[in-house]
Amino acid sequence: MQLAGKHVVVVGGSQGIGLETARLATQAGATVTIMGRSLEKLQAARDRLSHVHTVAMNIADEDAVHQAFAEVASIDHVYIAAGSFVGGKILDGSVEQFRPAIESRLWGSVYVIRAAAPKIPAGGSVTLTGGLSTDRPVVGAWVTSVATAAAEQLSRALSLELAPIRVNAIAPGWTDTPMWDDILGAAKQGAFQDVATKIPTGRLATAEEAARAVIFLMSNPAITGEVIHTDGGHRYV
Numbered sequence: 001m002q003l004a005g006k007h008v009v010v011v012g013g014s015q016g017i018g019l020e021t022a023r024l025a026t027q028a029g030a031t032v033t034i035m036g037r038s039l040e041k042l043q044a045a046r047d048r049l050s051h052v053h054t055v056a057m058n059i060a061d062e063d064a065v066h067q068a069f070a071e072v073a074s075i076d077h078v079y080i081a082a083g084s085f086v087g088g089k090i091l092d093g094s095v096e097q098f099r100p101a102i103e104s105r106l107w108g109s110v111y112v113i114r115a116a117a118p119k120i121p122a123g124g125s126v127t128l129t130g131g132l133s134t135d136r137p138v139v140g141a142w143v144t145s146v147a148t149a150a151a152e153q154l155s156r157a158l159s160l161e162l163a164p165i166r167v168n169a170i171a172p173g174w175t176d177t178p179m180w181d182d183i184l185g186a187a188k189q190g191a192f193q194d195v196a197t198k199i200p201t202g203r204l205a206t207a208e209e210a211a212r213a214v215i216f217l218m219s220n221p222a223i224t225g226e227v228i229h230t231d232g233g234h235r236y237v
Helices: 014-029 040-047 062-070 095-119 142-161 179-196 207-219
Strands: 006-011 033-035 052-056 077-080 125-127 166-172 227-230
Touching: 006 014, 006 062, 006 095, 014 033, 014 077, 014 179, 014 207, 033 095, 040 052, 052 227, 077 095, 077 207, 095 125, 095 142, 125 207, 142 166, 142 227, 166 207, 207 227
Parallel strands: 006 033, 006 077, 033 052, 077 125, 125 166, 166 227
Antiparallel strands: none
16 A cells, blocks of 8 residues: 555666566566666566566666666655675675676675665665575675675665665575576575575575565665665574
């Protein structure tokens, strides 16, 4: 009911949590625009969700972000789902290989917020994506931990700076999304089963379950500066 007639923009919404957020927002009566980098994935999103608008845009390109949002008349809620997992130890490889994690979750979010905020009314919202790695870093994924922590802290800081626009974040744990197909390949199901045995819920969250947290943050006008965890309690074990 809170989203009926509203305009929701999902950045990085062509698959995973972003796509599920777009689907749920559409079901709630919102007009939805999905922005993403891959034309192929955007087309697939349009095929799955027939009543969405799509815009091709690279979140790491500030000019492209501003151009994309310049074509949008008004916005009520933005969810920034874009973000990548970058593995590797800090003493290995080149610094350049680690930059995409920071570029998307921190600077990409900054570009989106600078472009979108002037079009968001009081009580509208921005939701960012942090992650389990903020609280439970692992060897070989230091830059991802830094990136998710930056996104979560950005939501807290900007809840004050952008008020009365609300700014929050979700912090997903291991979630069954297409991202892991690229990272783990054939080892995905075995890795998922191993993780599931270690967390309190005994199962991984689905992309829809994480997306429901995003919809909740958009819909509740009393919440700002919060981080909602959808990790099944993984950060405690």
